[in-house]
Amino acid sequence: MYCLFMISYYKMYFMFKSNINGNFFRSVIIILLAGVLTAACSTRSADVKNGILPDNDIEDFHIPAVENLSGGFIFGADISSIIALENSGVKFYGFDGKEQDIFKTLYDAGINYIRIRIWNDPFDSNGNGFGGGNCDVNTAAAIASRAKKYGMKLFLNFHYSDFWADPGKQMAPRAWAGMNIGEKASALETFTFDSLMEIGKHGDIGMVQLGNETNSAMSGEYNWRNISALMNAGAKAVRRYDENILIAVHFTDPQKGHYAYSAQTLKEYSVDYDVFASSYYPFWHGTLDNLKDQLNIIRRDYGKDVLIAETSYAFTSEDGDKFANIVSDPRGFAHPFSVYGQALALRDVIAAAADAGGIGVFYWEPAWIPVGSNYETNREIWNQFGSGWASVYASVYDPKDAGIYYGGSAVDNQALFDFSGHPLPSLNVFKLVKNGASLR
Secondary structure (H helix, E strand, O other): OHHHHHHHHHHHHHHHHHHHHOOHHHHHHHHHHHHHHHHHHHHHHHHHHOOOOOOOOHHHOEEOOOOOOOOOOEEEEEOOOHHHHHHOOOOOEOOOOOEOOHHHHHHHOOOOEEEEEEOOOOEOOOOOEOOOOOOOHHHHHHHHHHHHOOOOEEEEEEOOOOOOOEOOEOOOOHHHOOOOHHHHHHHHHHHHHHHHHHHHOOOEEEEEEEOOOOOOOEOOEOOHHHHHHHHHHHHHHHHHHOOOOEEEEEEOOHHHOOHHHHHHHHHHOOOOOOEEEEEOOOOOOOOHHHHHHHHHHHHHHHOOEEEEEEEOOOOOOOOOOOOOOOOOOOOOOOOOOOHHHHHHHHHHHHHHHHHOOOOEEEEEOOOOOOOOOOHHHHHHHHHHHOOOOEOHHHHHOOOOOHHHHOEOOOOHHHOOEOOOOOEOHHHHHHHHOOOOEEOO
């Protein structure tokens, strides 16, 4: 709209001047200028349509260095859906434009840790996957072996559910239905240990997360006595497997000020953990200053390491797969929805974590891009390979949510790759923040 307005404005202005002065040269300028503006705007529109940012001269944009980065700071990525995406035909490329293993591209960009979510049994009785990457132990092992090739450590994220777990949904695995808390804790410990044994054959496990965004529930339990019993069962399995592995708990929504309450509750129930991990999405989770304050309280008063386990930001308002995105309106946020805006937003989160004495930051699903641009074709692929957030088969486990809203990626506009699988310059922020440099 802005481009069309500018073209019309300059046409009218120069035509008016030309009619007054009778200058043929100005008429030529009108045509040339209108052509240039039209071409520029057409290119801009095409770029946005294809999921490529409208930023011009991207190399001129500077990423300031982040102070206080520890030598072992974790630059992580959660790419749990990657196997399902590749099975769906999605291809990824390096910065040179050539097709390349995404793990190499991430490694080249400074990523040193891979986070993997793990569900107990994300399949129906016929073996059809629930979607979201069909993230069972076997999938985690496959991702682990590829990460190991590039020396990346693993952060294993046990949901202790057969599908998505979050603050509003903490369902127990079907195999644990009807168990009392003692039986469930025993089953959880066995599942955790056996999973570590299998995944550890394929990769280097550095950290384990006990539950996902467990603000007030976990695996079907809704009081802290039982939640703590489950967490301690998971911690016991991790310590038994390898006492050097870090144990993390995971919470979200820091602006409500409940982190200190959660940490105090964990202390009262003697939960064994090393890292207090937080999600941080600027769309929902308040300011970075508040986040730093909350994390500093945990470090100061409870002596725990702190970590940003999930974050992301949009590089465009466009939707690549015809499945509605979580966010599409940039109004009210600190940075525009553009490649450079995304880069600065990521840089700011890394800086906040470092200022709070955090041990690292993980970007959530930077490769969850479209499997195609046609909705009907996409839906068939999502259901077949599990590359959408949920397949139609998930209704047997989650009928009230996935059974109604199954579909594709709601975060394709927050990826660090464009809609065709090419890395965005913002992916390089992980290595650029160490010294500060132009975004390339």
